Amino acid sequence: MAASKAHHVLDIGCGAGNPAALLRRRAVTVTGLEPDPGMARAAAKRFADDPAVTIVEADFTGRDPHRRFDAITLVAVLHHLPLVPTLRELRSCLAPGGRLMVVGCYREAGRVDLLISLLAALLNPVMGLVKHPARAAALPLHMTAP
Structure with a gap:
């Protein structure tokens, strides 16, 4: 991430924080969004001693709409959201040259x-x-x- 200049990363649907922990190894800051209160509390507790990681108990619509990120990750999340409007919003959240990384669920087709x-x-x-x-x-x- 750092080599690709992804200093500030948004992890949507961060769960207990596993992807955020991996992202933190290379990013300067990581913001995790998690709509489930229990998971958000667990992730916040996990990173309580790391001021560079912020966990926000919110879904994608609860993010700071003015903030831009160098990278945005969605791990097994995008299929829960309306595709076209979400992709438009994600684009507006990216800084110029930013990267969107999606790990999704595959639908069998044959x-x-x-x-x-x-x-x-x-x-x-x-x-x-x-x-x-x-x-x-x-x-x-x-x-x-x-």
Whole structure:
């Protein structure tokens, strides 16, 4: 991020703050927007000692409309918002030369896609057992977001 001059980053739908923590490694400031009160509190607590990270309990419409960012991230969020109006608003939130990064949900569009999704659904529990052989006492916080 810093190499691409993304000094000020907006993370929309930041959840418990996992993407914000990664972004903070390279950005000067990170602003996280999170509409869920519990997730927003958890993320704010996580970054309580880092003045460069600000968590705002708000959805996209609750952001500061006058602020511009060098980069904006949406991880598994865009599909929850009206596409065309949101993209227009996102564009107006970017500083000149800013970057929009979207990690979205993929919609299968044919037999090959469905076959790959089926294979992934079958292998996902196997990978889970390989990575975490012991049963967790509770779900990780980021997996409890509504």
